[in-house]
Amino acid sequence: MKRLIILTVVLFTMLLSGCAIHHPQTAEEFRKAVPGAFMGKVETLEVNRPFSDVAKTFQKKAPECLNVTVKTTSQTRMSYQVIVTTYKPTVLVAAEKAELHVQFHHEAGVLNVSKEPEGGYYLLVADAYPINKNTTRVDLYRPSMGHDVLIKAIKGWASGENVGCPDLTKS
């Protein structure tokens, strides 16, 4: 399972980078790249929650939960692999839009194949917009495979139904 996720991330990285030549260097580049990427997905959801509440939850939970370094080890009879990954969340809130960017940087165990943006490769971008007083739309630019726990957590923050932190050792 872990190998599948690692493979997914590598493929996702390569596909987004156009065969390992260029990787999105900004959140805006990431938004543009995801719809056409083989393992990228744009998902839209509407939540029955005021925009300001969604923005506040992003501001509170992202630094609390996603500012982490995760060490994963996998061992078989023939190999032993250690991967150290640091995640970096960024939340930007304006009057009509709240953005949550999640980046990751491999400290050890993975060879980078393209230029890495400052703060790490983009893994996910969530944009929240007010639709009306009590409804907010959230656009998720995300991988279509893997990182289910992270995606589930961010959806929970948006809806307010589950404001827990994702166990990123399971990503």
Next chain:
Amino acid sequence: METNTNVMSRYITGLLVTVSLLTGCLGIRPYPNTMDKNLHIQTKTDSGSFFSKVRAAVDIYRVDADCKTKYEGTIQLNEPSVDVGIPSHRLSYLVFVFSSSSFLASSNSTVTHDTLLKPSAGYNYDIKVSYIDDIYNVVIRETHPRKPGSRDIELKDLSACGGF
């Protein structure tokens, strides 16, 4: 052919190694928990899979005026509810540890969630700890037995120590 003495000697050595690994050598020791109980910790864990399990615990540290921590011990959160006593009017550092193990993949992982807490005298702190389907949460609510209302305590990591 091994003598009974040799077998017994190996058995005792193995037992001592196991005990020392489980206690001192790993650096984990039970928190004495002798003070008046002001933390009421409710724990729910569910790995979401028959083939894996999750265990929760809280490591308790004393924090001095220079924001240096000293490990005081660990409380295993194996029961749905556990009462713990920590000093009032003094900063403590609580590290909630969630350890998962998968039987099939023979893998282990640990994730932690930490906060500083400075309890006020006479107040109780209801702490809800959960790890369900790979999502974990710690919520702390301050209440007073004779005063109405309650308030959520914001979790603050060690870097916020200077602000207390």
